[in-house]
Amino acid sequence: MRRINAAEAAEILKAQDHILILTHRNPDGDTLGSGFALLHGLLALGKKAKLACEDEIHPKYAYMHPAAEQLDFEPEFIVAVDIADEKLLGPTLFAQYSGKIDLCIDHHLSNTLYADTLYLRECAATCEMLYEVICALGVEITKSIADCLYTGLSTDTGCFRYSNVTPETHEIAAEILRCGADFDNINRIMFETKTRAYLKLEELVLKTLETYFDGRCALITITQKMFLESGSNESECDGIASLPRKIEGVLVGVTLRERKDGSYKVSLRTYAPLDASYLCGKMGGGGHARAAGCDLEGAQLADGKQKLLEIIRMELEKI
Numbered sequence: 001m002r003r004i005n006a007a008e009a010a011e012i013l014k015a016q017d018h019i020l021i022l023t024h025r026n027p028d029g030d031t032l033g034s035g036f037a038l039l040h041g042l043l044a045l046g047k048k049a050k051l052a053c054e055d056e057i058h059p060k061y062a063y064m065h066p067a068a069e070q071l072d073f074e075p076e077f078i079v080a081v082d083i084a085d086e087k088l089l090g091p092t093l094f095a096q097y098s099g100k101i102d103l104c105i106d107h108h109l110s111n112t113l114y115a116d117t118l119y120l121r122e123c124a125a126t127c128e129m130l131y132e133v134i135c136a137l138g139v140e141i142t143k144s145i146a147d148c149l150y151t152g153l154s155t156d157t158g159c160f161r162y163s164n165v166t167p168e169t170h171e172i173a174a175e176i177l178r179c180g181a182d183f184d185n186i187n188r189i190m191f192e193t194k195t196r197a198y199l200k201l202e203e204l205v206l207k208t209l210e211t212y213f214d215g216r217c218a219l220i221t222i223t224q225k226m227f228l229e230s231g232s233n234e235s236e237c238d239g240i241a242s243l244p245r246k247i248e249g250v251l252v253g254v255t256l257r258e259r260k261d262g263s264y265k266v267s268l269r270t271y272a273p274l275d276a277s278y279l280c281g282k283m284g285g286g287g288h289a290r291a292a293g294c295d296l297e298g299a300q301l302a303d304g305k306q307k308l309l310e311i312i313r314m315e316l317e318k319i
Contacts, residue, residue, distance in 0.1 A: 001113045006129065009119045010136030012103060013079075018048045020075035022097060024083045025054040025090030026265070028238055029155025029190060031082035032057065034105065034126040036064040037148035038081060041139040048073050054090025058235035060189050063182075064148045077102050080115060082126040082152075084108035084286055105129055110277055110286025124164040127152025131172050143180035150181035151190065155238070159191055163272070163290055194239075200230035205240060211250075212309060213316050218244035219254040219309075234259075241267035241291075251319075252279070252312050256305065262298030266308065267291070274315055282311045 004012070013019070021038055023031040035051045042049040043066060050070045078101050083089065086098050104115035107126045111118065121129055127149045134141060134149075141149075153173050157165050160173070177183055194202075201222070208221040220243060227233050237257060244253030253269040266283070268276040269291055276292035283304070285294025296304035 001115065002117050004117055004119050006119060006132035007136045009103065009105060009117075009133050010138075012117065013042065013047075013133070013137065014045070016047070016077040016102075018073050018076040019050075020078045020097075021049065021051045022078065022080045022083065022089060022093060022101070023051065023053045024088040025093075026234055026237070027053050027055060027057055027061075029061070030125045030127055030152040032061050032064060033148045033150075033152030033155070034081035034130045036066070037127065037130045037134060037145050037152075038079065038105075040066060040142065040145045040148065041134045041137055044139045044142075045137065052093060054093050056233070056235055060193070061151070063186075064144075064151065066144070080104045080106070081130070082106055082108075084110050085112045086114045105133065108287060110281065110292075124162075124166060124169045125152045125156035127156070128169060128172055131176070141176070141179040143182070146176045146179040146181035147186060150176050150183055151186055154183075154187060155190055158242070159187060164288065195232070195236065197230050197232040198236045198239075201226055201232040201236065202240065202243070204230060206243070209244070211247075213313055215247075215249045216316055217252040217254065217309070217312050218247050218250045219256065219305075220244050222255065222257040224258050224260060242269055245269040245271065251316065252276075254308070254312075256296070256301075258298070264296040264298060264301055264304075266294045266296055268293065273319060279308075279311055279315060283308055 019042055021035045023035045039049050039051050048071050078097055080101050084106060086094055101115040103117045105119045107123050109122055111120050131149050204226045205220050205222050210219045241255040244250060251271050251274055255267040257265045268280055270276040275289045277287045277289055280286055280292035280294040283294040287293055
C-alpha cells in the first residue's frame with residue numbers, strides 16, 4: 001500500500017481508463033457525492049467511467065446522476081470513495097472486488113489500508129478531498145460537480161453544524177457555491193423533506209427507545225418488520241441515527257438496524273468527550289470521533305448489544 005496526496009491521485013487517474021468507482025452499501029450523501037463528482041470529472045476528461053453501489057440509491061439523490069446512460073465495460077482500474085473497509089462494499093461487491101481496488105480516497109482514519117494506493121486525510125467529508133482531486137485533474141467544476149460536492153459536505157457535517165467542520169470546510173463550500181451549487185434546494189431535500197413512509201418509520205422506531213446509565217445513553221432499534229409496515233426502506237435511514245443523541249442529557253446515541261440477512265448495523269453518535277470511533281473499534285468497527293459504526297450478528301444480538309452497552313458504561317464512568 002502506497003500513501004499519496006491529491007495531486008498524485010489526479011496524475012494516476014489521468015493515466016487510466018475504463019475506471020469503476022465503488023461506493024459503500026447503504027449509501028449516504030458523502031460516498032455518493034464523492035463518487036458522482038469523480039464520475040462527472042472523469043467523463044469530462046473523455047474517460048470511460050461508471051459507478052457501482054451494492055444497494056438501491058434513494059431517488060432524492062437523482063440530481064447527481066449524469067444524464068447519459070452508464071457505460072458498460074470491463075473495469076481496468078478500480079477506485080473506492082469514502083470506504084474505510086472493503087467489507088463496507090456489501091457482500092456482492094466485496095466478493096467481486098476485494099483485493100482488487102487500485103485507489104482509495106477516504107477521510108476515515110480507521111481505514112484498513114486495503115487498496116494498492118491510498119489518499120487518506122482527516123477532514124469533514126471525503127468530498128473535501130474530491131474537490132482537491134478534481135481541481136488537480138484540471139477539470140472545470142460545473143454545476144453538476146458542485147452539486148455533488150456540496151451534497152457530501154453538507155450531509156457529513158449536518159449542514160455544517162457538527163464538530164468536524166473546519167475553516168477549510170467552509171472555504172471549499174464557498175468555492176463550490178461560486179461554481180453554482182444549488183445549495184438551498186439541496187439543503188431542503190437533505191434536511192427538510194421527509195416522505196410519509198419515513199415519518200411512519202420514525203414513529204415506529206421511537207417506540208423502541210431505551211435509555212441507560214442515568215439517561216446518558218439512548219438506544220433505538222429498526223427492524224425489517226418496521227420497513228414493511230411503514231413502506232420505508234434502508235435508503236431513508238440517514239437521519240434516524242441522529243435521533244437518540246438529540247435527547248437532553250444523552251452523550252451516546254445508539255441505533256441498531258436490522259439488515260435483510262438478519263445481521264445488525266450499529267450506528268453510534270456521541271458528544272465530547274466520548275469517541276464513537278474508539279467505542280466501535282472495541283466491537284470491530286470504526287469511523288469518526290462523533291459518528292462511527294460496527295456490525296452485530298443477528299443470532300448473537302442480545303450478547304452483542306450487552307457487550308456494546310458495557311463498553312459504553314465503562315467510558316461514561318471515566319467522565
